[in-house]
Amino acid sequence: MKKEGYERLLKQKGLKKTKVRIALIQHFINMEHAQSYNDLQAAFVEELDKSTLYRNLASFEQAGIIHRIDDHSGMAKYAFGESPMKGNGHAHFVCECCETVYCMEESIPIQPIVPKGFQTNQVQTIVKGICANC
Template identity: 65%
Template sequence: MDYKQTERLLQRKGLKKTKLRHALIRYFIKTQHAQSYADIKLALTEATDKSTLYRNLTAFEQVGLIHSINDHSGVTKYAFGEAPIQGNEHAHFVCECCETVYCMDGLAPLQLDVPKGFKANKVQTIIRGTCADC
């Protein structure tokens, strides 16, 4: 994705066009799996402080450019693409060897029938195993 395309994407999402935001979009587009804050910070070539990066990740998540994943490792991961919405959820695969988190598009999470009086708002399916690279 070139500069003009990222500029149009930011404009469509109602976000200001900054160097960091352009860099973040290009980074997320080229990565094949979810990234932690540390992964993102390490990959960025331009200097940015912790709060600025977190603010931008939050803004991206709020407008649907990325979604966060809780893989129960204690470290939030971020992946390109909108957060799964009702009817469009997907599972996530966590490799137990390399700890990489992959979005499993097209693989819906388990559908659960909760007991009477309970209301499920979101189901997150985490599949653990070994990825194709390991």
């Protein structure tokens, strides 16, 4: 995706076009795996302060540009694309060795049957194992 595509995405999602937002989108698209706040802070140490990064992550998540992954490590990870709750969704692979989180490309049905009277708000599928790099 070129810069024009990033700008079009921001416009479609109702967000202002800024250099920081374009750089963040480009970073997410270029990464093979999900990014923690610390990963992003290290990547943008020169360009962003903590509050600007938090605000932009929140805006991106709310707009559906990125989605949050809770891999039970205590630190949320973020990846490009809408939440797996939209449509069929996708699972996430968590490497038990390096703790890297990857979005799995294959769409999987995520429609659990819950007891009568219960309401599902979020379903997250985590697959654990060892990644190809480890």
